[in-house]
Amino acid sequence: MTQADMSRDLAAASGAPSCSADATHVAGPHAERLENLYPATPAAVTRDEGLVLYRDMVLGRRFEDKCAEMYYRGKMFGFVHLYNGQEAVSTGVIKAMKAQHDWFCSTYRDHVHALSAGVPAREVMSELFGKETGCSKGRGGSMHLFSKEHHLLGGYAFIGEGIPVALGAAFTSRYKRDALGDASSDAVTAAFFGDGTCNIGQFYECLNMAALWKLPILFVVENNKWAIGMDHNRATSDPEIWRKAAAFGMAGEEVDGMDVLAVRAAAQRAVERARAGEGPTLLECLTYRYRGHSLADPDELRAAEEKEFWAKRDPIQRLAAQLIDQSLATVDELKAIDKEIDAHIADCVEFALAAPEPKPEELTRYIWAED
Amino acid sequence: MAETLLFNALREAIDEEMARDPHVCVMGEDVGQYGGSYKVTKDLYDKYGELRVLDTPIAENAFTGMAVGAAMTGLRPIVEGMNMGFLLLAFNQISNNMGMLRYTSGGNFTIPAVVRGPGGVGRQLGAEHSQRLEAYFHAVPGIKIVAVSTPTNAKGLMKAAIRDNNPVLFFEHVLLYNLSEDIPEGDYVCALDQAEIVREGKDVTILTYSRMRHHCLKAVEQLSQDGIDVELIDLISLKPFDMETIRASIRKTHKVIVVEECMKTGGIGAELLALITEQCFDELDARPVRLSSQDIPTPYNGTLENLTIIQPHQIVEAARALQSGQI
Ligand SMILES: Cc1ncc(C[n+]2csc(CCOP(=O)(O)OP(=O)(O)O)c2C)c(N)n1
Ligand SMILES: [Mg+2]
Numbered sequence: 001m002t003q004a005d006m007s008r009d010l011a012a013a014s015g016a017p018s019c020s021a022d023a024t025h026v027a028g029p030h031a032e033r034l035e036n037l038y039p040a041t042p043a044a045v046t047r048d049e050g051l052v053l054y055r056d057m058v059l060g061r062r063f064e065d066k067c068a069e070m071y072y073r074g075k076m077f078g079f080v081h082l083y084n085g086q087e088a089v090s091t092g093v094i095k096a097m098k099a100q101h102d103w104f105c106s107t108y109r110d111h112v113h114a115l116s117a118g119v120p121a122r123e124v125m126s127e128l129f130g131k132e133t134g135c136s137k138g139r140g141g142s143m144h145l146f147s148k149e150h151h152l153l154g155g156y157a158f159i160g161e162g163i164p165v166a167l168g169a170a171f172t173s174r175y176k177r178d179a180l181g182d183a184s185s186d187a188v189t190a191a192f193f194g195d196g197t198c199n200i201g202q203f204y205e206c207l208n209m210a211a212l213w214k215l216p217i218l219f220v221v222e223n224n225k226w227a228i229g230m231d232h233n234r235a236t237s238d239p240e241i242w243r244k245a246a247a248f249g250m251a252g253e254e255v256d257g258m259d260v261l262a263v264r265a266a267a268q269r270a271v272e273r274a275r276a277g278e279g280p281t282l283l284e285c286l287t288y289r290y291r292g293h294s295l296a297d298p299d300e301l302r303a304a305e306e307k308e309f310w311a312k313r314d315p316i317q318r319l320a321a322q323l324i325d326q327s328l329a330t331v332d333e334l335k336a337i338d339k340e341i342d343a344h345i346a347d348c349v350e351f352a353l354a355a356p357e358p359k360p361e362e363l364t365r366y367i368w369a370e371d
Numbered sequence: 372m373a374e375t376l377l378f379n380a381l382r383e384a385i386d387e388e389m390a391r392d393p394h395v396c397v398m399g400e401d402v403g404q405y406g407g408s409y410k411v412t413k414d415l416y417d418k419y420g421e422l423r424v425l426d427t428p429i430a431e432n433a434f435t436g437m438a439v440g441a442a443m444t445g446l447r448p449i450v451e452g453m454n455m456g457f458l459l460l461a462f463n464q465i466s467n468n469m470g471m472l473r474y475t476s477g478g479n480f481t482i483p484a485v486v487r488g489p490g491g492v493g494r495q496l497g498a499e500h501s502q503r504l505e506a507y508f509h510a511v512p513g514i515k516i517v518a519v520s521t522p523t524n525a526k527g528l529m530k531a532a533i534r535d536n537n538p539v540l541f542f543e544h545v546l547l548y549n550l551s552e553d554i555p556e557g558d559y560v561c562a563l564d565q566a567e568i569v570r571e572g573k574d575v576t577i578l579t580y581s582r583m584r585h586h587c588l589k590a591v592e593q594l595s596q597d598g599i600d601v602e603l604i605d606l607i608s609l610k611p612f613d614m615e616t617i618r619a620s621i622r623k624t625h626k627v628i629v630v631e632e633c634m635k636t637g638g639i640g641a642e643l644l645a646l647i648t649e650q651c652f653d654e655l656d657a658r659p660v661r662l663s664s665q666d667i668p669t670p671y672n673g674t675l676e677n678l679t680i681i682q683p684h685q686i687v688e689a690a691r692a693l694q695s696g697q698i
Contacts, residue, residue: 103444137477146476153443154476161463164433168440175446179422180393205433212428366478367513369536 027309029233030225033240034256034286034313043261047328053095053260054323054334057087057316058341060112063121064291066345067111067128071295075353076128080142083112085258085290088315089222090116092263093190093283096271103151103189105166108143109222110155113192119147125348131355138358139366153189160200163219166191167206170217170280188216188274190267196227198241207282211248214279218270221284222257228293229301242284250280257285258313261322288313372553380522380554381411381487381543384529385449387558389419392447395533398425398434399451399488408453409489409548435461435486439468442484447533452488455542456502461486469538470513485532487541490518491582491632492680494546498668501676503633505542505609509642516610517563518542518581523554524607527561535563542609544582566613568620572602575690576620578643579630580606583681587630590686599694609639617643618651625656626693630686635663657698660689 024035045053064082071080083090086109094104094116106113114124119135127134128142135147143157153169156162169189176185197203198221210217221241225232233239245252251273255266263285270281288310292299323329365371375383389395396419397403397412403426406413416424427434431452438448452458458465469482492501505516515537519525525543532539569584570591579587584605591601602620606612621627627647629640640661647659662681669679692698 105440134477136475136479139477140475144475146479148476148479153440154472154480156467158463158467161436161467164436164464165440165443165468167433168437168442169444170440171437172441172444172446175396175422175441179396179420201430202433202436205428205430206437208428209430209433209437366474366476369473369481369483 023305023309026303026305028225028303028306029239030223030286031306031309034258037254037256037286042322043265045261045328050319050323050328051337053091053264054316054319054329055337055341056091056095056116057260057319058338059115059121059344060087060090061316062338062341062345063111063115063124066349068291068295070128070349076142077130078141078143079108080128080295081109081293082291082295083109083289085310085314086222086224086287087112088260088263089192089220089257089285089287092260093192093218093220093267096264096267097188097190100149100151102187103153103166103169105153105162105169105189105191106145106155107162107193107197108155108157109194110143110145114145114147114150114152114155117147117152118150119145119152121344121348122351123147125352126355129352129355130357131352132358133352133355137366159197160193160202163191163193163197163202163206166217167210167215170210170215171213173216174213186216186275188218188271190218190220192220192222194227195221195223195225195232195241196230196235198244199236207244207248207250207280210280211250214277216274216277217280218267218274219280219282221282222287223284224287224289226289226293226302228297240284242282245282250282252282252284254284254286257287258310258315258318260315260319373556374551375522375554376548377522377525377543377550378409378411378548380526381529382413382415384526384533385412386415386418388530388533389415389423394445395447395449396423396425396441397449397451398427398438400427400429400453402426402451407451409543409545412451431457431460432464435464436468438484439464439472439482442482443480447483449485449487449533452486454500455488455490455504456500458486458488458504459502462507465508465514465540466511470511474513481536482538483536485539485541487529487532488543489545489548490542491544491546492664492669492676495671495673495676496545497671501669503664505540506633506638508540509610509639514538514540514610515563515608516540516542517608518544518606520544520547520581520584520605522550522552524561524567526554527559528563528607530558531560531563534560539563542581546582561607564608564611564613566616567605567607568616569603569605570601572600572624574600574624575626575628575693576602576604576624577628577630577686577690578604578606578617580609580639581632583630583632586681586683587686589683590690593683593687594690597691599690601690612643612646614646614650617647621647621651621654625654627655628660628662628686628689628693630662630681632664632680634666635661636666638663657693657696660693660698662686662689
């Protein structure tokens with residue numbers, strides 16, 4: 001039995017409140033799961049930490065809003081997948097880890113993971129504009145953000161393929177420690193991916209290997225209920241993904257993915273285990289995306305009630321309320337941060353617009369290691 | 372010089388490189404305790420331990436991807452495909468990640484990894500175990516592809532592949548592991564991108580690779596008795612081709628035959644002859660000849676299997692026809 005299993009059972013035994021009202025029922029089983037989650041003891045946060053989290057989430061949200069605007073204005077192309085609504089996951093996990101030390105691996109929905117990992121927003125925006133100043137030199141685009149400097153292993157556009165790559169980074173940590181004798185090698189890797197991705201073979205192959213070799217890795221499932229137009233409950237035999245951890249003898253937890261403090265606390269526990277050599281964790285974050293699958297998605301399938309349910313649980317508003325309630329910040333302070341970030345993003349757009357295109361004579365550069 | 376079996380030459384190369392650089396590691400099915408299905412990693416597990424010679428579960432897709440991630444973060448993994456055909460299950464990782472990732476990342480990451488193992492048509496192994504994936508992987512950008520054919524080049528090329536900072540697909544051949552010859556003592560490397568002129572000649576250029584080199588050698592013996600002087604070139608590098616050596620030979624002989632074990636359609640020879648046509652058209656005195664396997668799944672039956680792949684006598688006939696102006 002995992003820790004989370006135990007805490008759920010304890011919660012049930014103590015008659016933890018189940019607040020599933022009729023509205024939840026209409027919003028569907030994913031919403032119901034969230035409502036039935038054992039309410040986490042509100043995690044403590046200091047003012048400084050709280051503001052870091054707030055700033056990061058607002059950066060993610062505003063950045064994505066700007067992307068939508070730029071896409072519709074014809075400034076960026078291809079498939080662009082926005083992260084709105086899921087900010088608590090990126091921020092909660094990545095800010096619980098060490099920048100430029102731990103490793104992060106993403107999918108095509110990667111802008112905000114890159115930002116949380118510290119890739120400068122100018123570089124991310126430039127990449128989306130296909131510019132030479134982009135973090136992938138304009139060769140990658142929205143779905144392929146990379147930054148060795150910021151330990152971003154990349155955005156992977158094919159379902160599941162990033163998970164083994166992340167596993168490889170975790171293997172390197174252990175190899176350096178145990179085969180090369182470098183006691184300081186304690187980097188942990190976080191692999192982010194969606195609910196739909198938990199039905200592909202690589203996911204299971206990697207859970208097995210990670211547990212087998214006790215690799216320092218967090219499998220962070222961003223369960224937003226949808227895989228494009230496929231309802232999670234129609235795609236998988238047991239929708240509670242975190243339970244699959246037990247089959248591999250690893251720790252598994254489900255967490256309110258709209259609550260950055262809860263995500264952060266769960267990530268901290270998992271990172272601690274990983275650094276202590278206790279191996280991987282499967283962390284299922286219940287969340288929701290506020291926009292269509294990509295900017296090309298008409299988003300006609302999802303019920304209004306469902307969208308409303310999740311809109312009411314906006315992770316940014318929630319943190320803002322917590323910070324204000326606990327007198328860690330004032331409304332004005334938070335507003336000032338919002339404004340600052342808007343200005344920052346406006347600067348990124350200006351920077352990206354003015355940035356140079358890659359040189360045609362460098363078309364074939366970066367194929368080989370030597371150039 | 373020491374008489375060495377091909378699988379041992381590979382083993383020596385891996386052993387020496389692992390001793391030389393602690394970041395070099397091996398991963399794959401049965402590479403550790405079992406020593407590899409063709410014994411290429413025999414005893415290395417005992418010598419280097421379970422992390423450096425990692426026995427993986429049977430999960431080609433994931434352990435190949437794991438090698439990519441390990442390579443991106445500082446290791447130099449050698450992945451063994453127990454049979455190169457199994458790498459069909461890792462096609463995505465080899466194509467999208469080994470091949471394209473450096474470019475897609477704008478040069479952020481390099482992938483110094485080797486994927487090696489037995490390829491080719493063995494003896495009555497049936498269709499699935501008789502694949503020639505060098506042809507399937509040929510179009511993938513960003514990977515080097517080499518095929519070894521002798522103990523000497525096996526060792527020197529393996530070392531070069533391990534030291535190279537790019538991903539290398541390294542094809543051995545199921546039927547060549549017990550080939551034996553004297554190989555140079557000590558540390559030597561062979562260039563990954565250079566063809567090997569096996570025999571100089573002035574009449575006909577034969578381009579081949581892997582096991583077909585030995586079929587060609589049999590044919591050459593016969594042909595030299597006929598007075599046909601063959602220049603035999605082992606391509607070694609299937610990607611990129613060593614066009615300089617190939618062009619120089621064709622400038623000399625003005626006739627070319629490609630002998631390959633892969634199927635004709637979309638094969639190595641298809642690309643090679645296209646390049647020769649583009650680059651050496653005016654040098655050719657006769658149309659180029661391509662001797663390839665049949666475009667069929669390799670049959671189990673021994674007679675049918677032999678009919679599927681090129682035999683030495685067919686090479687002899689083609690060279691004679693070319694030399695006598697019948698082609
Ligand atoms: C191998 C592969 N098959 C199909 C797709 C097309 N595709 C892109 S995203 C997606 C849905 C993924 O859903 P999920 O894992 O839940 O992640 P989310 O988009 O919700 O973040 C699909 C089917 C793909 N990119 N790769
Ligand atoms: Mg999803």
